[in-house]
Amino acid sequence: QVQLVESGGGLVQAGGSLNLSCVGSGEPLRGYLIAWFRQAQGQERRMVAVITGGGSENYADSVNGRFAISRDDAKNTGYLQMNSLKPDDTAVYYCGLRRSYLGYSERASDYKYWGPGTQVTVSS
Numbered sequence: 001q002v003q004l005v006e007s008g009g010g011l012v013q014a015g016g017s018l019n020l021s022c023v024g025s026g027e028p029l030r031g032y033l034i035a036w037f038r039q040a041q042g043q044e045r046r047m048v049a050v051i052t053g054g055g056s057e058n059y060a061d062s063v064n065g066r067f068a069i070s071r072d073d074a075k076n077t078g079y080l081q082m083n084s085l086k087p088d089d090t091a092v093y094y095c096g097l098r099r100s101y102l103g104y105s106e107r108a109s110d111y112k113y114w115g116p117g118t119q120v121t122v123s124s
Contacts, residue, residue: 002027002113006095009118016085016122022078022095022115033098034071034078037108038091038120045094047106049080058106062088085122092117 008020022034033052039045049069050058057069068081078095096111105111 002029002032002097004095004097004113004115006093006115006118009093009120011121011123012085014086014122014124017081017083018085018120020080020082020093020095020118020120022080024076024078024097028073029071029076029078029097030073031100032113033100033104033111034069035096035098035106035111036069036078036080036093037096037111038089038093039117040091043091045108047108048093050104050106051078052104053100058104082120085120087122087124089120090122091120093120 035050036048097113
């Protein structure tokens with residue numbers, strides 16, 4: 001069983017930056033894909049970025065070039081650096097884990113472990 005806790009969210013003006021962290025406990029994250037999803041009010045949870053165990057990164061088109069996902073397996077932590085934030089980025093951000101051997105996925109339903117989320121609000 002893995003427990004995840006996100007942090008780093010908050011209120012920021014458009015054009016600003018935030019760095020989200022996702023700390024895991026109970027099991028090493030080394031064998032997992034780490035993904036960041038976001039869910040705006042009234043909308044479904046959608047993939048923002050995914051990083052594989054080997055460090056390959058994939059991004060949603062809406063954040064490509066502005067956000068950067070990374071991981072530090074020695075610290076059992078995943079990160080999401082968010083730059084040039086826009087009001088449309090406002091959402092609750094969640095980190096999720098999927099066993100690497102199951103293959104790459106961008107569907108929230110394929111991720112087994114989730115943190116409680118952290119709110120990101122971008123004002124115009």
